[in-house]
Amino acid sequence: MNKLNSLLLFAGLSSATLVLPSMASMIPGVELASVHAEQTTKRVPALRDKVYSQLARAQKLADDGDVKAGLAALDSVKERSSSMNEYERAMMYNFYGFIYYNENRLPEAINAFEQVVAEDAIPESLHLSTLFSLAQLSMANEDYQGVVNYLAKWDKINTKPQPDSYYVLKSQAFYQMNKYDEALAAINTAVALAEKDGKTPKENWLVLQRALYYSKQQPKKVVEVLEKMIALYNKPEYWVQLSGMYGEVGQEKDQLATIEAAYQQGFIKTKSDLRNLAQVYMFNGLPFKAAKVMKQAQEQGIIEDNVKNNAFIAEAYVQAKEDKKSIAYFEKAASQERSGIYDQRLAEVLINLELFNEAADAAREALDKGGLDFESNAYVALGMAQFNLQNYDASILAFEQAEKHKRSERLAQQWIKYVKNEKLHAETLKQALL
Incomplete structure (x- = not known):
């Protein structure tokens, strides 16, 4: 798509609907009476056949693909x-404007159409349509103040109700100028007019309306627009966006219901959307679903087999009380991480599963690798593993290291006392059995 078309589409218009004065009325054999009949405020001189035939010849050359010859014919005129x-001069410039427009020579097209409205004795309908075309072409040429200026001139001579396209164009220009209040008022009017007439607001109008409400930090209004967009256009991205906005306004149940409905419809496919779904599941107390979504996405190659994703799956399984299933993912995360943070988490999970030898190994690995946020936790895990293996001296040594950290000082002291008592009890029992 070229620059002109992309900009016009963004403005709510396509090149096919650009409101330029019709050249069809200029071809030989078409009555001009209707043009003159619309002129009510001033006398319009006649367009002589000789001049018209020359203009029509230029048009035909351009339409047949010989733009250079068409412009040369106009230059001769x-x-x-x-x-x-x-x-006649206005119509000549009108033809110039059309040719330049069709060649995507926007500045020259604008200059030509400005020459049209500079002539006084032209039909009011031509004056109005040319001004509107100039506003649209200015939009395509990124001259946003020019859009507003041409629409203001159009307003001064227009006697009929403004069409919704007028408000959309004005809104887009104001949006590009960061004048959000004016832009929002205009697009709201366009949407209201369409709905009043029983018409469906165009999708890109609602996209603009949503963007403006978001820029003005009115999330509840953004939600209202997105709900309408889903009802009218039902696109995957709108479901995802609505879910996110429900979360922003504190409607967590609606957030979960929306993103889950999108998932069931097959709308959640990208890695960012799948991870977002998993996070919503976690936030809403559904960790097993979170782990399942991420696991499947990883197996399908949608999300990477990396430390971040493996750690997420592992923690989700822990929260779902599926400690055994978390082990493989903690092991992968640990192997992919330079620090010992996930070795430490693995040690803690292994202790819960009463796999004390493996827990001790993981805790030692965590301490060897270092880089821990809370080194004392690894010493506590090692001390607990060694205690359960009845390695009392090693357990006490580990807890003495944990005691050096203020965070675990009291806990370590309690464990040291407990382990010493258990050691003494074990030794006493042993002596009694001799």
Whole structure:
């Protein structure tokens, strides 16, 4: 898509719907009476056949693909412009404008159409349509103040109700100028007009309306617009966006229901959306579903087999009380992480599963690798593993290291006392059995 079309589409218009004065009315054999009949405020001079035939010839050359010859034909007409009346000159520039527009030579098209409205004795309908075209072309040329200025001129002579396209174009220009209040008022009017007439607001109008409410930090209004967009256009990205906005306004149940409905419809496919779904599951107390989504996405190659994702799956399984299933993912995360943080988590899980030898190994690995946020936790895990293995001296040594950290000082002291008592009890029992 070229620059012109992409900008016009963003403005709510396509090149096919650009409101340019119709060249169809200029071809030989078409009555011009209707043009003159619309002129009610001033007398419009006649468009003589001789001039018209020359303009029509230029048009045909351009339409047949010989733009250079078409412009040369217009240049020939222009050389005799001093003998032409205002209406004839206006029509000549009108033809220039069309050719330049079709060649995507926007500045030259704008200049030509400005020459059209500079002539006084032209039909009001031509004056209005040309001003509107200039506003649209200014939008395509990224001259946003020009859009507003041309629409203001159009307003001064227009006597009919403004069409919704007028408000959309004005809104887009104000949006690009960061004048969000004016832009929002205009797009709201366009949407309201369409709905009043029983028409469906165009999708890109609602996209603009949503963007403006978001820029103005009105999340509840963003939610309202997205709900409408889903009802009218039902696109995957709108479901995901609505879910996110429900979370922003504190409607967590609606957030979960929306993203889950999107998932069931097959709308959640990208790694960012799948991870977001898993996080919503976690937030809403559904860790097993979170782990399942991430595990499947990883197996399908959608999300990476990396430390971040493996740690997420592992922690989700722990929260779901599926400690055994977490082990493989903690092991992978540990192997992918330079620090010992996940070795430490693995040690803690292994202790819960009463796999004390493996827990002791993991705790030692965590301490060897270092880089721990809370080194004392690894010493506590090692001390507990060694205690359960009845390695009392090693257990006491580990807890003495944990005692050096303020975070675990009291806990370590309690364990040291307990382990010493258990050691004494074991030794006493042993002596009694001799």
